Amino acid sequence: MNQLLDLTLCEAATHLRNGDVSAAELLEAAIAAVERHDPAINAVIGIEGERAMAEAHALDAVPRDKRGLLHGVPLAHKDMFYRADEVCTFGSAPRGDTRMDRTSPLLRRLDGAGAVSFARLNMAAFAMGPTGHNPDFGRCRNPFAPERITGGSSSGSGAAVAARFAYGALGSDTGGSVRLPAACCGVVGLKPTQGLLPLDNLMGLSESLDCPGPIARSSRDLARLMDVLDRPGHEAATEQGVRGLRIGLPTSYYGDDLHPEVQANIAAAVEVFRQIGIEPVLVDVPDHRPYADLADAIWKPEAAALHLPALQADPAALPDQARARLTQGLATSAVDYIRARRLRTLALRQMIEGPLAQCDAMLVPAMRQPVPLASEVEATGGDSMRRNLEALTAFSRPLNFLGLPGLVTPSGLDSNGVPLSVQLIALPRRESLLLQLGCAFEREAGFNRVRPAMLTDS
């Protein structure tokens, strides 16, 4: 592997800005890495090499004092962000000839900062599925353990960043779809506050719960991306000290039914925070158990409304899981949709005035269990699908219902050598604080620097 690809995004950006390496050289290295390793991972749906190389050459001609925050940095994104004149599949092969006529404002912001977005990444079809399975493009495989899931639906985003194909990637998170792939693939993912980043010109599922967010290999890298995607100030926050801050440890729900390895890992993470001067405090959280069903009562009818024409025209053309979940949306009454939306307001207020008033951020496991085998969680419909979804997303979906920001960062390896991760949760619009805490944790623990063995061996 080209050692430059093992740098973090910020380190690579410094080399590019200083002219130690050109944008074209780094893009060539990234494409070569995809060609070498992606047959074993299947993270990439398409490479837009010609356009990307033209951009890289143009960037190399920019004087050093005029270079942007992401000058020449190769990125790749979940294949649901529109770019004018390019294909966008939504993870569905029949869309393979569909060229978009508009560009996502998020891609425009990355372009404006000098990033080179060169590849479209695998995802669950229509962003419906938390495992990384895709019947059209094939299952995306975990770079740490190909027989295990990548998480989803932004499966390719987690896998491509972990495999060092790209320094960062955009995903979208309606029930955990940024955080689960980050957690399963040993990288760092941020679900921003609901509504912080625009939903224009990207594939929608649920305007109430959809949340685009970045994945990278460090919280500082995410902060740099958020400086571009949102507003400046996030990276500066990561330089501030954390001593004296308090992390809240929930007394219920997030500690229930934990796998022993997850339990030991979260205890170890608490010790890391204690070592860097952060005080753990116990906090009581409102009963989270109804939130998954209430979230379903909001996003499923919204998704069914958006995709009803496809469901009516030729339901057999939709992948099984997408068809099953869209059909479920038709089963929710408008009365229940409105009641769930109103309950959401009460639940958020309880969190703001309760546990999040007693600490700076809450610390919980990213998942209740270690990363499962792909064969253990494959289901296309029915009750087995619902049970699998509930088990995988138990700690991610509450934040979509509540609209709160969450950061997932690696906190160790399980007995199979597969990443375990923790999740930090804060008040609305406190992304900078999450990134500050994540950065401090990563400096001390260093699990975000662990590479998949398949890269170390090559």
Place this chain on the structure above:
Amino acid sequence: MSRMESEASGCAAGLAPEAAAAYALAVHGIRLTGEEAEWFAAEMLRGAGAVQRASAGMALFDVQMAAFDALLRGEGPTP
């Protein structure tokens, strides 16, 4: 979902899969298979029961959906 389970979920009675299939076809233009209709009927009741249980005793009359966005913007608690 059995009739007993559906009643426990908060709904008054079970829903025949045939009725659920007729609803999906008549209202949404979606034709369900027999297996899908069974699951669809069970989901209608399970989902409705879950919302009903979560709403029990909650004062939703004065809650505005827009208040959620105000809370996310940090504009303070709003009923």
